[in-house]
Amino acid sequence: MALLSPENEVNYQKFVDAFVEMPIATTIMADFDRLRYNRKFGGDQQCMLLTGDTGCGKSFLIHEYCRRVNLKTALDTLLILSSRIPSKPTLDSTIIELLKDIGHSFATYRKGKSGDQALTESLIKCLKSTEVELIIINEFQELVEFKSGKALSEIATRLKYISEEAAVPIVLVGMPWSVKIAKEPQWASRLLIRRRLSYFTLSKEPEEFIRFIKGLAIRMPFDEPPKLDDKHTILSLFATSKGQIRTLKHFMNEAVKIALEQNFPTLSNQQLAKTYHLMFPDLPNPFHQSIEQIEGQEVSVTSHYDSGADNEFDAVIPTKYTDLLPLSQLLRQTRKTK
Incomplete structure (x- = not known):
């Protein structure tokens, strides 16, 4: 693993700590x-x-x-x-x-x-x-x-x-x-x-997710802010995170670090794809797929507590997600309902 220069360490820390206020x-x-x-x-x-x-x-x-x-x-x-x-x-x-x-x-x-x-x-x-x-x-x-x-x-x-x-x-x-x-x-x-x-969703408020991605982009430590709001990148990032802020932020932190290590002028699809392979090596890489091929999930039911469970270990019901589905199709459905 390459090490960041002292200057880039400072810049990278600022991004890790960056807060996008929704x-x-x-x-x-x-x-x-x-x-x-x-x-x-x-x-x-x-x-x-x-x-x-x-x-x-x-x-x-x-x-x-x-x-x-x-x-x-x-x-x-x-x-x-x-x-x-x-x-x-x-x-x-x-x-x-x-x-x-x-x-x-x-x-x-x-x-x-x-x-x-x-x-x-x-x-x-x-x-x-x-x-x-x-x-x-x-x-x-x-x-x-x-x-x-x-x-x-x-x-x-x-x-x-x-x-x-x-x-x-x-x-x-x-x-x-x-x-x-x-x-x-x-x-x-x-x-x-x-x-x-709540988690971000594509079926209800895709604009919120896009706004958050844009907020991260302008806070990245590059002279040239990356353009991350094109349809392919947005769908790939949603497939990566399932709309969860923590997963998305960890992923973007690692992608920015890789770009800084390699002295790239900005963050590109190349570093995003490399980061995905690093974190999810056994899954299809959405950054290498076409828009039509990108599949993902979004939350359907949040985690909850079942007071009638037989024992305490079964009482907490974890978050449930939709089945894998083409995210471009989900976006089209969103537009039809608005």
Whole structure:
């Protein structure tokens, strides 16, 4: 593998970190801002639920929002407490993780030495003594899946208490079945803002996918931005990603790196085809096929939770995709319906 020059490493890192802001992302960030602003007026704190299937960009959006807020604040000021459910998801371990992320120096020693109430009060005390304006808890589904009844009610009660006592709104982020928490009476009226991130589709909104590709293209570190919005490239990229942002971004990152390694002036079909062969060597390469030959899939049913499953291992139903079909045909069908 060729190594990038120091200059290209810097340019490549900028592209890896590049965030293409789609309309739904703008809306969600405005929601975050509104929650923070409304907090100063007291009263019951509004909270928010953000859901989306794996790889739809939830974590990247949170990271970008925190980055933007941090650019505007002092280095030692924590306005957004962004955390995630730990690997062993319990209510106590989640609170300990929040304490760690807020910088509580004794958080690592509290497990097993403090009761539930002591942990909760420690977190509330820390929140009150800092300038935290918003708590974001990612991968929330890991805390609520396989739970119901009293266990789910306890989670809702404790988080409600923390939000109320510390006067800080909470954003719960996770897979689609995180919506279970919204069925708890204590949270039904608090989660006034509910947003969902989705995969791109060609059958409904191909323009959104094309806009995203164009956004990536103009952020690539080349003197000559590549033209990636021709029909062949768009269909090939959709076949590669199935409309999933994470897969698409990993693919484009690798393609840009290959072009920079070889000192190409821009990204071309040659590097795209090479990247596809590198990542999917056993599959037909859409970048070598004609438009009519390119086949792909798009999501038909998002992943969901089956509360009636016989065991917890069968409870989570993975994302389902359509059968392989010619993507050019799918585009023609889209035009007919508009």
